[in-house]
Amino acid sequence: CENACPTDYDPGKGVIVSRNDSTLQVGNICVRTCPPGFQESSDSRFCLSECPVQVPGDDRRRGELPVNGICRPCERAADCRACRLSAAIFTDAEADRLRADGCPVWQASELQPMLDVDPQRLSNASLQVLGQLRYLYGNFVVKRVKGSLDFLTNLTFVSGNLGLMMTNTPYLGLASLQSAKAVTLFRVSGLCQAWYPAERINKLRERFEISEINVSFDNTSAECAKAACHPQCTGGCWGPGRRLCVACLRYRVNDSCYADCKEAHRFAWNATACGAACHAECKIGFGCSGPGPADCVSCRRFNESGVCVSECSRGHRPDSNGRCYSVMVAVGICLGVGLLLLLTASLPLAVLYYRRRITRYEAVDLDEYLRDASNPSDMVKLLIVNDDDVSKQRVIGTGAFGTVFKGMLRSHGRELPVAVKVLRGRSPKLGQELLKEAGVLARVRHPCCIRLVALCLTQEPQLITALMPRGCLLDFV
């Protein structure tokens, strides 16, 4: 007799390994395959009733979890954090204790290796804690459920027997179950046919024993009449929703089935798998092109220069569409637009004012004006006007004494086209000379002489004569 199964030392790996032809050790005996309820150790030497669990505070050795009967190291320490149950019957007090630890692996009490659950005696909060359970070392009995078995949807592994008893439920919800020693359904009623994946259950029968005793379906309830698998399920389902599919039609993300990656808040990786999660600031359901905050199709809260942010940076404010804008730039734009609006609004007013000013004067023909003896056009009634009454438009000539402008004279409510000669120099003598010249000019009335119309004695004296629209006679000689 040997007290260990034959092994060899592998000098390459520096470890003891089983011989190829050797067997696995269970207690004092050697077997070729582990008996039900046991897992093959990761070094293929032993059959273990429990895979090594993660020891809190010791990260040198990763805990292991049973996968298809073999203990495999966990990718993340949190996945194989284990808690030991203090009693066989699950109570609210036990749930409170486990809630704080957040363990996905539960080890039943060694003396009574049983997790006995009566949901009717548990609070909803305790049922949520039960829903965290993924791996149970021990037996699991659930009884007297009336309604949903949603707390079983994460259950992946039971080292012992799983029993559902005296239960009335429309669906079993065992979407994650991979392994158990045996499953017994006893007096389970009210099941909906559409939510009972017979094909999948038959597949599971190849791995472990499934007994159905007094299992009945409800063909009359309104719930079962409407029962159907989620459109993204294929191969049936264990209940309603994308979480309870047997398999997914397109993408599986976090144990749920999705039509595309954006629905799953992931970026599209390839035709069969989604990439990592979109950034937390991306809007749910709109997808992203990568994991960063600049890769979101749409932002959950605010968008600052194409990057999704939880709040706009200093000096920026969000608009009604959640886009952050620079307050300085906005103020500049507002002032510009305001000014433009002001100008646009004042333009018609200015035009109106100008027109009213213009229409105060009646445009008259100069010849008629001069022919009218009542008009002040001789020296006796020489028209003396203000600067405001004369508007100069453009230069039409220059002489020895000044510059001549084409212009308009407003007088007695009328507007006359005139030539305005602005004299150079500002001496009082000039004013007197001007008056003298004006006196002469005002008396001259001849078709070949230009009539003096008015005099403007401002700082720059101006002689205002009738405008000859065709210009200087000399140009035609």
Ligand SMILES: Nc1ncnc2c1ncn2[C@@H]1O[C@H](COP(=O)(O)OP(=O)(O)OP(=O)(O)O)[C@@H](O)[C@H]1O
């Ligand atoms: N009433 C008018 N209508 C049209 N054009 C005019 C009129 N008065 C003067 N001009 C133009 O202005 C130019 C200069 O006129 P201005 O009276 O200054 O000439 P001037 O008699 O040669 O100068 P000055 O009297 O100072 O010696 C003229 O050659 C003519 O083209």
